[in-house]
Amino acid sequence: MTKRLKYEERKEWARMLYTKQELSVTDVANTVAVQETQVLKWAKEDAWDNVRSSLLISKQTQLKRLYTALEKLTRTIEDADKEVNPKDIDLAIKYTTAIKSLEPEVTVSLIIDIAELFITWLRKRDLHFARAVATHFDAFIKQRTDE
Numbered sequence: 053m054t055k056r057l058k059y060e061e062r063k064e065w066a067r068m069l070y071t072k073q074e075l076s077v078t079d080v081a082n083t084v085a086v087q088e089t090q091v092l093k094w095a096k097e098d099a100w101d102n103v104r105s106s107l108l109i110s111k112q113t114q115l116k117r118l119y120t121a122l123e124k125l126t127r128t129i130e131d132a133d134k135e136v137n138p139k140d141i142d143l144a145i146k147y148t149t150a151i152k153s154l155e156p157e158v159t160v161s162l163i164i165d166i167a168e169l170f171i172t173w174l175r176k177r178d179l180h181f182a183r184a185v186a187t188h189f190d191a192f193i194k195q196r197t198d199e
Contacts, residue, residue, distance in 0.1 A: 062086060063094055070095060071103045115154050122147040160196050167193065 057065070066084045069075045070091070077095070081088040095101065122144060129140050167189040174182040 057084075066091055066094060067098065067100060067103075070100050074104065111154050111156075115151060118147050118151045118154070122151065160193060163189075163193055163196060 062084050066080050066086065069080045069083055070077070075083070077088050077091045081091045084091070125140060125144055125147065129136055129144070167186075171182050171186050171189065174185060
């Protein structure tokens, strides 16, 4: 498969492996079937280390890490044969608070904006189905405003 990939496709695949999956230069080179020097060149030209760093502090990355930490802590608390440590409970509360502060709030206005975008897109492809979806979106939005 890697033989059929174009230069730009290999480069983009390598960038994703390096920045998002945090693979080493050697692992990226082996996976994408290019020389390590090529990966290093791409990384330097396009500042992949900066991208990698910014992704480390992205909201989604932080949420993922907090959920993982909370899950491990919860398993530790549940598996404990002894009394639960108050520090663990305090830490679980802090993780939960941090998660809550990072998770985006889905407002009715956001739902309406997305619904309008989607229905406009769908209308060009299937007018009949778009009308049905619009009806369901209206009902969904009304239900959200009543909650």
